Amino acid sequence: MNLGFGVVGTGAIGQEHMKRITRKLTGADIVAVTDVNQELAGNIVKELNLNASVHKDDTELINDPNVKAVLVTSWGPAHEGTVLKAIEAGKFVFVEKPLATTSEGCERIVTAEQEQGKRLVQVGFMRRYDSGYLQMKEAIDNNFIGEPLMVRCSHRNPEVGERYTTDMAILDTLIHEIDTLHWLVGDDYKSIQVTYPKKSSRALEHLKDPQIVTFETKSGIIMHAEIFVNCQFGYDIQCEVIGEEGVVKLPEVPSVGYRKDGVRGYKILQDWQHRFNDAFNNEFQDFIDSINQKGEPQGPSSWDGYIASVTGDAGVRAQTSEQVEVIELPDRPDFYKKTKLEESSL
Numbered sequence: 033m034n035l036g037f038g039v040v041g042t043g044a045i046g047q048e049h050m051k052r053i054t055r056k057l058t059g060a061d062i063v064a065v066t067d068v069n070q071e072l073a074g075n076i077v078k079e080l081n082l083n084a085s086v087h088k089d090d091t092e093l094i095n096d097p098n099v100k101a102v103l104v105t106s107w108g109p110a111h112e113g114t115v116l117k118a119i120e121a122g123k124f125v126f127v128e129k130p131l132a133t134t135s136e137g138c139e140r141i142v143t144a145e146q147e148q149g150k151r152l153v154q155v156g157f158m159r160r161y162d163s164g165y166l167q168m169k170e171a172i173d174n175n176f177i178g179e180p181l182m183v184r185c186s187h188r189n190p191e192v193g194e195r196y197t198t199d200m201a202i203l204d205t206l207i208h209e210i211d212t213l214h215w216l217v218g219d220d221y222k223s224i225q226v227t228y229p230k231k232s233s234r235a236l237e238h239l240k241d242p243q244i245v246t247f248e249t250k251s252g253i254i255m256h257a258e259i260f261v262n263c264q265f266g267y268d269i270q271c272e273v274i275g276e277e278g279v280v281k282l283p284e285v286p287s288v289g290y291r292k293d294g295v296r297g298y299k300i301l302q303d304w305q306h307r308f309n310d311a312f313n314n315e316f317q318d319f320i321d322s323i324n325q326k327g328e329p330q331g332p333s334s335w336d337g338y339i340a341s342v343t344g345d346a347g348v349r350a351q352t353s354e355q356v357e358v359i360e361l362p363d364r365p366d367f368y369k370k371t372k373l374e375e376s377s378l
């Protein structure tokens with residue numbers, strides 16, 4: 033039987049995910065939706081020609097017996113409440129980042145999930161499903177470059193709007209690297225520092241852009257991450273891991289080569305939707321398949337959401353202090369430990 037999704041938040045990414053679930057993927061249907069903007073929720077049901085109920089709020093949607101999995105794509109501050117209600121009702125949850133907007137909120141979710149006794153929650157850290165990062169991880173895990181020593185990466189957006197603030201560079205943008213980098217090298221973060229290069233004249237008055245973030249891991253790997261959200265030229269994600277015996281680098285996304293007006297070149301993608309489209313499809317198909325076949329999700333867990341939140345908080349402190357800030361992480365509970373096989377089957 034197909035997995036019945038109830039969607040909370042039918043805005044930009046909610047609609048993208050609804051389209052992929054109904055048009056591209058197998059094993060699931062959208063059976064219910066809700067949004068504080070009820071008209072929007074009703075319109076998308078019509079537009080996608082869904083056989084889905086429109087509920088007045090998340091509580092009513094979670095109580096709908098047809099809803100087996102709740103897709104949380106509302107605004108960040110609303111995530112925690114919905115996730116906790118869904119866990120209490122014993123429903124599976126796919127929640128877009130952030131898991132919750134505070135580490136205390138993430139901790140409440142982790143506790144509630146453990147009390148329920150089985151994994152219910154997957155967080156939308158889709159880069160773990162990107163084929164480029166997966167190839168890098170496989171090479172690192174197979175000791176192809178020896179011990180990783182350093183990482184260099186960049187997260188560039190062409191531009192951001194007025195509502196984007198300096199802390200969002202860490203909590204909204206770098207959050208993806210925060211999740212991906214420690215997973216990639218199989219280590220935990222020890223500290224984080226933020227430095228500010230010369231400010232781009234394209235950045236609005238209130239925003240510090242670009243920023244350079246330096247992580248140190250427990251084993252001593254140093255990672256430099258550039259965040260530059262007004263880079264103008266495109267959506268550009270770079271990553272390179274330097275090991276004792278070699279280097280692995282994130283492949284460029286294939287795009288058509290051209291020769292025109294005396295220039296030989298390649299187009300650069302302009303947004304995250306296109307850059308990570310396949311990764312989004314893969315993460316949802318994995319969520320659906322692992323629940324349908326094994327009875328629980330196996331992707332990034334609420335513990336991963338919690339780690340990202342604690343690290344993000346230290347990053348925001350480091351933005352103000354401009355000092356090295358220590359990242360204090362408790363040991364991963366057994367409940368959230370994965371076997372190598374599970375990691376490699378993603």
Ligand SMILES: NC(=O)C1=CN([C@@H]2O[C@H](COP(=O)(O)OP(=O)(O)OC[C@H]3O[C@@H](n4cnc5c(N)ncnc54)[C@H](O)[C@@H]3O)[C@@H](O)[C@H]2O)C=CC1
Nearest residue numbers: 041042043044045046067068069105106107108110128129
């Ligand atoms: N994985 C990724 O790369 C990305 C993840 N996101 C995340 O997805 C989430 C949604 O982002 P967008 O779709 O861009 O925002 P959006 O503003 O386009 O959509 C959010 C929708 O949630 C609704 N909403 C807010 N509070 C609600 C509540 N309590 N109950 C029901 N509906 C509620 C709003 O009315 C709106 O329609 C955010 O947490 C964001 O960080 C966004 C972009 C990329």
Ligand SMILES: O=C1[C@@H](O)[C@H](O)[C@@H](O)[C@H](O)[C@H]1O
Nearest residue numbers: 187188189204205208261304
């Ligand atoms: O998740 C994302 C957005 O929310 C965020 O605002 C962008 O900066 C990131 O590049 C994108 O991947």
